[in-house]
Amino acid sequence: MLKVNNISFGYNSEHGVFKDISLSLKPGEILGLYGKSGIGKTTFAKIIAGYLKPDTGSVVVDGETYPFKRRNPVQLIGQHPENTINPRWQMNQVLGESGVFSDEFLRELGISNEWMHRFPSQLSGGELQRFCLARALVPETKYLIADEMTTMLDAITKAQIWETVLQLIKQRQLGMLVISHEFPLLKRTCHRILDFEDLLGKN
Numbered sequence: 001m002l003k004v005n006n007i008s009f010g011y012n013s014e015h016g017v018f019k020d021i022s023l024s025l026k027p028g029e030i031l032g033l034y035g036k037s038g039i040g041k042t043t044f045a046k047i048i049a050g051y052l053k054p055d056t057g058s059v060v061v062d063g064e065t066y067p068f069k070r071r072n073p074v075q076l077i078g079q080h081p082e083n084t085i086n087p088r089w090q091m092n093q094v095l096g097e098s099g100v101f102s103d104e105f106l107r108e109l110g111i112s113n114e115w116m117h118r119f120p121s122q123l124s125g126g127e128l129q130r131f132c133l134a135r136a137l138v139p140e141t142k143y144l145i146a147d148e149m150t151t152m153l154d155a156i157t158k159a160q161i162w163e164t165v166l167q168l169i170k171q172r173q174l175g176m177l178v179i180s181h182e183f184p185l186l187k188r189t190c191h192r193i194l195d196f197e198d199l200l201g202k203n
């Protein structure tokens, strides 16, 4: 179980982004989170994935808190894959840094062999996002946070990526938090949906 307990966060001491937010995510559960722009969803996602430290409260992942002594079981996929990949590395080097991936797994994610020797600038956003997913879905991963993961992509690529991800999540019984402005997408993909404003309102 991933438990967020009463976290508060501000980028500076004068302006808090949010206060006292809690939620829990079970293995195998797909939880949707929506809310208006600027309310703090990405900040919240970064805290859950351990990129930012909350000012108060805790994130407990299967009984452990950050920093982990092992590979982070919570992986974050954002909206802009190009920002998270070294532009000077070919894609085989990008993947090689995270582990060894079977051809079958890469095929499942729709990653073509011919992309392996390209640089990130020689791939489309959808193609790059598939590499980010491969990196995020190493065996140690137990929870996946998808923050507007397919917002920049066309409808067909979006549908293909979601079909693959949902299949993998189900096979491996991962917990997934889906952050999106697109309510119909959340309705199609999630077991349960929360409004960020309601999380704020409870406190």
Ligand SMILES: Nc1ncnc2c1ncn2[C@@H]1O[C@H](COP(=O)(O)OP(=O)(O)OP(=O)(O)O)[C@@H](O)[C@H]1O
Residues within 6 Å of the ligand: 011, 017, 035, 036, 037, 038, 039, 040, 041, 042, 043, 044
């Ligand atoms: N690095 C930063 N330094 C200072 N303020 C920041 C920083 N990143 C975000 N903020 C501010 O924190 C607030 C929450 O931003 P955040 O990106 O978490 O919102 P969001 O709900 O994800 O928005 P969107 O849906 O538009 O992506 C905003 O007011 C934003 O301007």
